[in-house]
Amino acid sequence: MRNPIKAALACAGLALATPAFADGHLSLDGKTIGVAVVGTQHFWDREAFNGATSTVEMLGGTVVPVDGGRDNQVHADNHDILLNSGVDAVISILGDGAVEPKFEALKNAGIPVFTVDHPSPHAVNNTTSDNYYMGTTIGRYMADAIGGEGKVAVFNAFENALRICGIRAGLWKYVLQDYPGIEIIQPELAEEFANAPEDARKKTLDLLSQYPEGTLDAIHVGCWDQPAIGVVQALEEAGRTDVIVTALDGGPDTLEIMAEDGSPFVANVAQQPNLIGSTSATNVARHFAGETLLPQTYVDVLPVNGQAEAKAAYAELGYGSLD
Numbered sequence: 001m002r003n004p005i006k007a008a009l010a011c012a013g014l015a016l017a018t019p020a021f022a023d024g025h026l027s028l029d030g031k032t033i034g035v036a037v038v039g040t041q042h043f044w045d046r047e048a049f050n051g052a053t054s055t056v057e058m059l060g061g062t063v064v065p066v067d068g069g070r071d072n073q074v075h076a077d078n079h080d081i082l083l084n085s086g087v088d089a090v091i092s093i094l095g096d097g098a099v100e101p102k103f104e105a106l107k108n109a110g111i112p113v114f115t116v117d118h119p120s121p122h123a124v125n126n127t128t129s130d131n132y133y134m135g136t137t138i139g140r141y142m143a144d145a146i147g148g149e150g151k152v153a154v155f156n157a158f159e160n161a162l163r164i165c166g167i168r169a170g171l172w173k174y175v176l177q178d179y180p181g182i183e184i185i186q187p188e189l190a191e192e193f194a195n196a197p198e199d200a201r202k203k204t205l206d207l208l209s210q211y212p213e214g215t216l217d218a219i220h221v222g223c224w225d226q227p228a229i230g231v232v233q234a235l236e237e238a239g240r241t242d243v244i245v246t247a248l249d250g251g252p253d254t255l256e257i258m259a260e261d262g263s264p265f266v267a268n269v270a271q272q273p274n275l276i277g278s279t280s281a282t283n284v285a286r287h288f289a290g291e292t293l294l295p296q297t298y299v300d301v302l303p304v305n306g307q308a309e310a311k312a313a314y315a316e317l318g319y320g321s322l323d
Helices: 006-011 043-058 072-083 097-108 131-145 163-176 196-210 226-238 252-258 273-288 307-316
Strands: 032-037 062-067 089-093 113-116 125-129 149-155 181-184 218-221 244-246 265-270 296-299 302-305
Touching: 032 043, 032 072, 043 062, 043 089, 043 273, 062 072, 072 089, 072 097, 089 097, 089 273, 097 113, 113 273, 125 131, 125 273, 131 163, 131 218, 131 244, 131 265, 131 302, 149 163, 149 196, 163 181, 196 218, 196 226, 218 226, 226 244, 226 252, 252 265, 252 307, 273 296, 302 307
Parallel strands: 032 062, 032 089, 089 113, 113 125, 125 296, 149 181, 149 218, 218 244, 244 265
Antiparallel strands: 265 302
């Protein structure tokens, strides 16, 4: 799609995702594939899970699904269930460091592991978006939207907990080093995962009480975009049209907000979670077909800068029309 560093990735020996059924001979017939997801409450996680499971089934395989309920330890322990279920391979979606010994145990048992958004030395392949590109792109978009100067608050609860969040937030901060007129307000805000929009709404209202009109220019959500829903609600509730919002993921609900006239939500980078999950399942089939996979497979993202691009991305991702 619109990722300008495709060529650089290819030159670096990093795989780019291809259509899920580019090779019509791929099959998982007779194979049982465990699919472990950290949770299905969030749109992204659910879509990646659906993409993986549906593709395994379309390729003739049998799925053994396990859902961690958004508890990282439960998610990790679910891999023990798969280890004892006689699966032929495991697709693991997200999770923190608690999964690593589980991956190692699977690998030692001769069960290959394929990860989604979780690079691991024990995995055959990790399928993901280019988180480096996402972080730098949203940094440039946000900086440009405020004219290269001003005060910015950031919701950044997971930078040190999840590798993908660390990359996205870290590259956003790296880009802002080129804008000495931009100040990141300290301390950074930490959103709760559970009921993130409402938690972010309350924390944003508190923030606004500390920074009256003219003293705050932007609020960025460093790893995902569900908290941005509550951020926008708080800005509208407080009548603070002077503050813009940026975030990452680009699910249908946040793209709909961006597409509204006069929305403060001005920039995002949309991922393709269903395709990411599907690509991981296809990589399992490629592995069993004897192909050698690169450690990383990158799936394209769609940068979204402004209302018109939000409407275009919404349509391009198959969510419908906002016109």
